[in-house]
Amino acid sequence: MGSLMDTQIMNIVDQPQSLEISNIPSETVGDVHVDHPRMTARNVNVFYGDKCAIDDVTLDIAEKQVISFIGPSGCGKSTFLRCLNRMNDTIDTCRIEGTIALDGQDIYAPHVDVVPLRARVGMVFQKPNPFPKSIYDNVAYGPRIHGLASRRAELDDIVENSLVRAGLWDEVKDRLGQPGTGLSGGQQQRLCIARAIAVSPEVILMDEPCSALDPIATARIEELIHELSTEFTIVIVTHSMQQAARVSQRTAYFHLGKLVEVGETEQIFTKPQHEMTHNYITGRFG
Numbered sequence: 001m002g003s004l005m006d007t008q009i010m011n012i013v014d015q016p017q018s019l020e021i022s023n024i025p026s027e028t029v030g031d032v033h034v035d036h037p038r039m040t041a042r043n044v045n046v047f048y049g050d051k052c053a054i055d056d057v058t059l060d061i062a063e064k065q066v067i068s069f070i071g072p073s074g075c076g077k078s079t080f081l082r083c084l085n086r087m088n089d090t091i092d093t094c095r096i097e098g099t100i101a102l103d104g105q106d107i108y109a110p111h112v113d114v115v116p117l118r119a120r121v122g123m124v125f126q127k128p129n130p131f132p133k134s135i136y137d138n139v140a141y142g143p144r145i146h147g148l149a150s151r152r153a154e155l156d157d158i159v160e161n162s163l164v165r166a167g168l169w170d171e172v173k174d175r176l177g178q179p180g181t182g183l184s185g186g187q188q189q190r191l192c193i194a195r196a197i198a199v200s201p202e203v204i205l206m207d208e209p210c211s212a213l214d215p216i217a218t219a220r221i222e223e224l225i226h227e228l229s230t231e232f233t234i235v236i237v238t239h240s241m242q243q244a245a246r247v248s249q250r251t252a253y254f255h256l257g258k259l260v261e262v263g264e265t266e267q268i269f270t271k272p273q274h275e276m277t278h279n280y281i282t283g284r285f286g
């Protein structure tokens with residue numbers, strides 16, 4: 001896993017910014033398009049009230065690939081990620097312009113029901129958030145509401161299969177009836193991943209999924225992301241350069257709501273084209 005040496009990437013997190021807004025390119029540097037897009041975002045603007053949080057972002061998300069969103073705190077990574085399954089709909093002041101499509105269909109079209117959309121584009125949050133239910137019922141929840149199993153045996157199969165794919169089965173198979181909240185943090189996050197994949201999503205969105213975990217649990221989740229990418233399209237927001245380098249094939253660098261640069265992860269970390277990307281990945285700003 002990961003073709004970049006950790007030592008090639010300086011670990012910088014949330015350093016103060018001193019860049020001028022005028023340095024931000026009006027056009028994203030690098031190729032925003034891919035050959036086989038699963039999702040497409042075109043000229044997306046996002047506002048919270050009058051404040052613009054995402055400014056004219058165009059980007060393709062390739063199928064069965066991991067793409068990382070990186071950039072300083074407040075640059076709009078989570079905002080843009082949440083637009084991909086209409087999670088921002090829950091924020092009253094939030095307004096979106098532009099087009100976002102899944103398999104060519106506009107996800108903001110008036111007839112679109114967000115419940116099946118969020119099954120097709122699942123989400124894993126920063127803090128593991130198992131429901132206050134048993135391990136089994138956490139994973140069975142989505143298949144039940146979406147009517148994916150007609151018999152108990154079918155549901156059992158989906159639960160087992162999802163837990164196996166999330167790398168958690170061996171640790172929980174003898175205590176499926178116990179509360180999900182009784183697991184360790186790393187196990188809870190794998191349970192949340194099992195819950196997300198139980199409804200066979202096409203895309204999984206992950207917003208800093210390891211930031212609440214220790215290095216061992218983090219390594220386990222990174223391994224899992226790598227394995228899942230053969231089957232799912234994954235978008236991950238991370239503050240760790242090393243993590244982006246280890247898990248993703250493509251990386252997008254955001255700054256102050258703009259998508260500054262996007263490219264192959266290796267190229268972004270070894271030969272960034274834009275000065276701002278270079279400054280961010282090497283820890284120098286301005």
Ligand SMILES: Nc1ncnc2c1ncn2[C@@H]1O[C@H](COP(=O)(O)OP(=O)(O)OP(=O)(O)O)[C@@H](O)[C@H]1O
Pocket residue numbers: 048053071072073074075076077078079080091093
């Ligand atoms: N619910 C909200 N209401 C108003 N403004 C918001 C809301 N959520 C985010 N913002 C603003 O939008 C901008 C982008 O925030 P966002 O959370 O997307 O950044 P981020 O890149 O994910 O940051 P971090 O790395 O700290 O998580 C910020 O200026 C933030 O203050």
Ligand SMILES: [Mg+2]
Pocket residue numbers: 077078079207237
């Ligand atoms: Mg965020």
